[in-house]
Amino acid sequence: MGTLKKITSRLTSGKTDRMRPSQDLVPTTAKQPSSGLMRRLRDLGLKRGAVSLFFRRILKKQSTRSIIEMGRTSISKSRSGISKATEVTGQELSSRAKQTARSIKHHSKPENLNKDYRKLLHLTQEMGYDRAIEKLFFVPAKGFVPLDELTIDSPNRQFGHNYHPIHRLSFNWAMAQIPDQLRDFTFVDYGAGRGRALILAALHPFRKIIGVEFAKELHDDANMNIAQFPRSLMKCRDVDCLLMDAVDFPIPESKGVFLFNDSFDREVLETVLARISSSYRTNPRRMYLIFVRPLNAAVLDSLMERTVIFEPIYHSQSEKIRMQILSPDQVQIFRTLI
């Protein structure tokens, strides 16, 4: 009990120091400086009740003061808390608003609008038109696989592009540009991945279909997909995927349709084009080269011009517009002069 309270309670109960038993009183009075004060107050002629009242008031005032003090402290603390919170939220809000504004600015640039639109087309193709064929695959061909995760034994690994499958729409549109009887043609997919293009080609009456893939895991998946695909749907059943580098693939003697779906860099493409051109010179024949998502239209045009044996196939205006609106990928087709 605090000293003031002790004094007050004694005063209220009517006991004084003199009235207390000695053993209780002596050490207490000796220790309490306030009792001297009380005595002095009484000496001044104040009555017991008045002293008690005086102390009660002091105590009351004291607690009132401390309550007020506490109130003030908590108000000032909560004020600083509120201002701190406003400061933090304000900062967050403004940084978020800035981020959103930056993102709107970025996405509204014409080149980015086009990119976003193509992305949307990729998604809609993957979720819509591609699903019909995807359902028949043993190992799903859809998705993206970076080459770093794969087993590749080739110095051209550094020039290879990551795996993602061709869209059915792009494939069918490219095939629609070939007027010849496919029975005489061998189809080659340079960088066959999990074999989606090989299976799509097998729905056409090609003489033979060959995939060339240097990543072991993808090559195995492709052969699994070929083996498990319903034979009744295949117009060409001579389908195979070879585990090898595109630069080592011997060009078939027959007429050919060669697919390059975003397969590799210019360094590898130049070597492959040189092999195809040399094979053509010894045995001139019809060949089609289909480029899906080509490196860069201008670079490709100049590479193809240098071969001297290929010319581009120009699409009709209506076809161009249709593809611009619907196709997520750019497709360029070249054919040999004969």
Ligand SMILES: C[S@@+](CC[C@H](N)C(=O)[O-])C[C@H]1O[C@@H](n2cnc3c(N)ncnc32)[C@H](O)[C@@H]1O
């Ligand atoms: C974009 S994917 C195309 C997949 C498949 N052609 C399709 O359309 O579904 C490109 C593929 O080329 C393969 N590739 C890259 N460079 C290669 C090379 N030098 N030889 C063989 N395959 C290669 C990659 O492993 C990858 O699977």
